[in-house]
Amino acid sequence: MKLGRRTMAGRRPGVVIAVVIALAATAFIVPRASATNPGIGLFPGTDASDTRTVTIADITDFHGHVERGEDNASAYALAEAHNPGAMVKVSAGDLVGGSPYESAFEQDRPTLDMARAWGLTISAMGNHELDRGVKDFNDRIADPANGIDWLCANVSAANKSPNGKLSRVKDYVIRKVNGKRIAFVGALTDALGAVATPQITRDADLTEDAVHAINRVADRLRDGSEANGEADAVVALLHADASAAEGTKRGEAIDGNVDLVYTGHSHAIKRGRTAAGAPVIEAGSFGRQMAVQDLVITGSGRHAKVEVRDVDLGNGMTQTANAKGVYDLKGLVEGWNGAHVGQAAWQSAGADDAAPIVRRTDDIYAAAADRADRVGSRVVGTIAKGSYFGKVASRGTESALGMLVADAERDAVRRAFYAGDRIPVIGFSNDGSLRTDNLDLNGDGKISLREVDSMMALQFKVAKRVLTGRQLKAVLAQQWRGKAGRLVVSRLGVSSNVSYRYTTDGKAPLVPGESVEDAGSVSIVDLKIDGRPIDDDDLVIAASNSFLLQGGDRYTAFRAGTDYRELDKGYGQALVDYLSRHPKVGFSAPVTGTVLV
Template sequence: MDRRQWTGRRPKVAMAVIIATVLTFLTVPNAVAGATGTVPFSGNDAATGTRTVTIADITDFHGHIERGADNAAAFTLADSHNPGNMVPVSTGDLVGGSPYESAVAKDQPTLDMAKSWGLTISAVGNHEFDRSVADFNNRIASPANGIDWLCANTSARNKAAGGKLSRVKEYTIREVNGKRIGFVGALTDALGSVATPQITKDADLDERAVDAVNRVAHELKQSGKTDAVVALIHADATAAQGLGKDVDVVYTGHTHALKYGRTDGGAPIYEAGSFGRAMAVQDLIITGHGRRAKVTVENVDLGNGTEQASPRVPGVIRVEGLDAHTTQSAWMSAGSTGESMVNHSQQVFTAAQAHAAQVGDATVGTLAAGANFDKRIENGQEDSVGRLVADANRSMIQRAVYAGERLPVIGFSNDGSLRTAKLDMDGNGRVSVREVDSLMALQFKAAHETLTGEDVKRVLAEQFRFKDGQLKRRWIGISSNVSYRFVERNLAGTEDNAQLNTSFDGDDDTRAVDITDLMIDGRPVADDELVIIASNSYLLQGGDDYHAFRAGTNYGELNMSYSEPLKQYLATHPALAPAKVPQTGMKA
């Protein structure tokens, strides 16, 4: 085990969170009994009353059930390391934004697989709300799925009986190996940047995540209800830095990164990547009970071919491909009854895969020979798949809502709503239902609103920010009937000089560029002219920090998924090929 340990009752020491920091040495850890060069694990000491509880954490799984057997193998190994005393947990986004095999069945295969792992504890992530807060509370959080969903920073009235999140708890307690472990969950304070205003309103986060976890952890420790406290925070590792000494270990998520750090109270922080490719495994070595309990956290090496997911991130192991490792396969097959969690995970995926093939193989459109639409940026061009989706959005709204209307219509598509790298994934020239739904796997609606010409310019300008004195651009899909120029603003030496280092995230409206010569359908558009906007419900409510869309009027949603306009566009435009639409930029 990693002997750089932390004793939970030490004095509070402020320490900066270390993200992917190089650690100069590791002592040789113990591993599963029987692995070459290791010694059997013994986590109990009768003389001192010391007991060991093992925590195995995944985060941001996002329905990647194709890796379910690997995760099942890792959970099995973690349990064999400390038999009967391992608790599997998730730090949120277990479901949502999922591959087609899970998404087509509303992620029920993922929930079934998690049950086979014995996963009964998870923080609430933002993607759990993809199909609405009500869907999460009524379906995903159904007791039939067997998971205690934790979110301490949603309002008390939301968690109360009859509230919108009545099945969500602030904490849950498990008695393991004679010790009481409290698990406290929280959701990112930045929910408004990654969810629609309606979801943000319904989730009703009325407390900062770190404050909520500190409050609940203090109550659990000071009341003597628990001997150790584990925090599960669906937010970046830096968001957990302010946690105090009542928290013994922290698991974070949301950024899909491999990270390690320390709280102000000295507890270790782990973030275990995403998509079931990594897992954080720690031992809580606990002596005593309640307020007087002493807790030491040590990292675990599971052996059997596992290794650290990153040499700079201790305590997080790579599990991708674990079930196929020679040593692991041999170990798993010994005495197998065919009912192990690994076998069950494989069965769940096989069944989901068969269902996905049955409903997803139908062809919805064709592409020109050798053509494809993807996210690559070439010669200053917008990504071709984003522009295709924007054109499809424009076509749908023009036909279904504003037929005969004389106002210009333009379409938009945000990069974050497109989940695969290209449209025709297998390159066969035929686009299937599966390929469209994999590209557009989120639960947005086709939507529309009205902006002024000046508002449209603000939207276009929000693509640009200064970073380290350089103009940076994030791409947004814009329908091919739009052209414009952008003029870089010279902010150096002005009161706006601070804007030379800004983030795309946040509410900063200072422009890095000015948009000029806006043309729609080949004619110039005045600042006070009305323009109909076609896109998805998330983007038009200010999603991905495109705040200028919030100025829109006459907002409306169609009773269809945001993928439906693309399906209909492909069906009526055979042999499609990307067309380049030049955009020019000039420095002031």
Template sequence: MNFRNTLRSKAMHSASWFRLRVSALSQSRRAIIIPSLLTVVALMMTLTAVPGARAAWFAADSPDSATVTIADITDFHGHIERGTDVARAFEIARSHNPGAMIPVSAGDLVGGSPYDSASQNDEPTLRMAQAWGLHISALGNHELDRGVHDFNERIADPAHGIDWLCANARKTVKTNRLKDYVIRTVNGRRIAFIGAITDALRAVTTPSIMRDITLDEPAVGAINRVADQLSDGNESNGEADAIVVLLHADAEAATKKGVKGLNRNVDLVYAGHSHAVKSGRTAAGAPVIEAGSFGADMAVQDLTITGYGRHAHVSVNNVDLGNGAEHTSVAGVMSVTGLAAHPKQAAWLSAGAAGDTAVSQCERIVADAERAAARKGSQVVGTIAPGSYFGKVTNAESSLGMLVADAQREEILQRVPHVNGMQSSIPVVGFSNNGSLRTRNLDANGDGRITLREVDSMLALQFHTAYVTLTGKQLRAALAQQWREHDGRTVVGWLGVSSNVSYRYVMRDQSTGKHDDDRFVDIVDLTIDGQLIDDDDTVIAAGNSFLLQGGDRYTAFRLGRDYRELNVGYNQALIDYLEHHPRLESFR
């Protein structure tokens, strides 16, 4: 129960509390004389609510409580192989509160998906969401992977049955299917769902996408604005009995205090984006829950609501799904991995607790998608030498990142004649960012044969191969941006850099405070193809379109000139490279 609800509960038991509450209100209003408790109650029932806070009292004729169950997933990313587990968990949640359960998503339902869904433009995932009965989702950044037009016209097509929510995005012709909120009336209560997307959207998508979508206000400010509107007592502009937020941002964004904090009108927040399992509280005390990613986990909560509108009292309680679902380390989040095949499911279904319509539909969707993907994805596009390994590692540049960087470099050399002609005088460097590599190992089954499925699963985002011209100084700045501050300490996010580059880094003494920039390191002894690079030298940087437009906060790439994109996916660049370099050996 949050702070707002605690005050409401006290209203039922303490006459002195009524006096204190009116006294507190009078600090921003004219003083109120209190001749009797009945007069106080009458006054409080007619006072206009303080902006940013629902009234903290009950109507005299409060009805009995009603309970509505919310079941949330986030960052599913087209992992349809786990869709039957999610379907089973939603069915169990429905059986917990028949006719009064609402499934929701906190964003990134599609995009960055495994091959079975991605190879079919995530249509299998959208069909699966219909089978689940999921009709409400926040907008995530990966819904925009194929562009704003693709989102608005295809993903958000009403035929898919999903209301897409994003209160902090401007509604234009290009985004006219986005909504600030929706209200569902369930069990006699109006539940409002407000959506918002991370304020850092520009850092996790490309400028070409940002040209078509505008964030007009911070996510928290937009949520508070809509929550106030839905709690002002004015039925003509929407009114809710409980407010649930679907925020596609790390849970910590919802726990800030002061002017950056969510107000008392919010009863529950489901967060996402960081793929974490975590919980917290808003500044006003409402629960904040982030339920992992890829369909492995689900958050399920009961909202018990007494009263209506701004007079409603809302309490939030976690639900234990049971039936084979296991607890995670975070209260309110259940692990549903393997749930569809759990031995308890057979007994649960045979007892008639729920039908398996959604589950059987998901099984058919997965089977159909796998057959379609197998026909296309089994094509062998390259080979690697026995014992070679191209995968991700921690705390160092990975062989996988270097391989992809080499592929981006070679694609530019092969496809851009004027770059190839300048190669003798202007060196070309390749880059890749860790976030663009979606699997841990290129050769997923270890057979030495690289298939189209393995490449497209690893390079699953909708980036193009691109290039930009940098000075040597700008190149050093980009390399230096691998070292950053996080939570008061220096962390390294390694780039993949093509194998023709060598450099050293020297940590700066941050205690002196005399630097004219925010770098943590100096890049020294930088060479390309064995040649030392000076600050005034010209270099061509090749990489994916997201990274070279400043993605993942590598803003130094934006300092370059003559940015160009090829009409070639960054995955195709690796396919071409594998064709030209059979039996690849690991870097030494």
């Protein structure tokens, strides 16, 4: 492998976009090897001296943030003006799911419409695409009418068969662009079980490690046999943290047949390399960033030489987002509308069609926002003056918001399954299921349907499970976890009818919000529900969302319980119902856990 470097073209703030947008930064020159997708014709042989450029524009973890769609459309228009007719728009997963209200209340239809307006036709399958279940993804989100090829090579071959649950998912697709064949290979994080319910994990049926699956497909795409097709460049779309692509151990490293890797899942902005030297780029989240790279390809098939160059979208209009080749899109649409001289530069660069992509995106968002305002403005509850139901900065203490949600889940389960007092009911909530920082987003003391649904935007159901007192203590103890020889605390929301204390094993006391060297393990003591002491053999009903009670967020101790059941009610609806029955709700309960020394 030969590795080359180039220096970043200097950016001159305030200079309008030129006819040819400058190429930037580090260039990776990697000789590679290559196979085609069924249904795509074989590519005729090319002269080894033939050099063509294909531009790739990548987003990841958009999560339905249609309010930022115009900035993305503007960035796509800039990239298209840089290399007209030779650009591919891709996503590294989680295009939908966990979305703001404007998209979520219509099951992400606005996001799918917006992606189609952008011309985004390739995406890795992310875990949040599966939020409503594997069947919903395959039947609705992956509907060919949406125009997106969904990729996940580590889904089992049987599951991708015509009769499989993910029959519309592919290992890879090839696009013939500017005379070159670009293969895109997708894969999903190996840790799906930690971020999806057991049922979704079983239905997805990931039978290979993500890196192994990418290598398997890339090696076939570069095996030199035109009988099964060849690719001139291979791009991996891996919905996992960039570190997964940067492994160097044998069997864990992406091999030299991959020219460029886009990653996601962790919402980070990162730049690294595979063990073979290919760039690994993670482009943030929520439509705030985009990665844009050129593949400069000389020759074809296994003998092709591929040089990866960062594309400078800037010249004063965009800023690099803490990693080379990743750009901050905030406010970029202002550069497209009539307020910025850059618009004239786009038109002079032959980008007269820049306006339609932005205009269509704006129309989709405006219509979605209007519908969302009409539905979401309904007031569903009020909070007492001076009360604050928000997440706290430190994970070491229990938040009022978490406790309120836990109380709501408890109330829903008591009303649906058990209205007596013989078996105590305890409610839980987890921080990851709460998507905004504050329930009362505008501070007016009135809680709207939009505010609840924006905070509880995931597709979880209200659920219950029966635990023994011993099992409940094990759940509470899992708030403290060992990490690199330290105990780190991350609080659950626990309903206000619960109190307990905890001890460490005597090596060191643990203070909420702090990590202590060699703190040892934690034991739960003096556990009471509704003022009643709970013994190890007592039965308790745990109420929460379906994800948490199935062991989500690594709270695996819940799985030891019995009689798991779900209500046909979203976890957010439980809070809506609770607020309607408790006007001017306030926060007065103390933090439940205290250190016993």
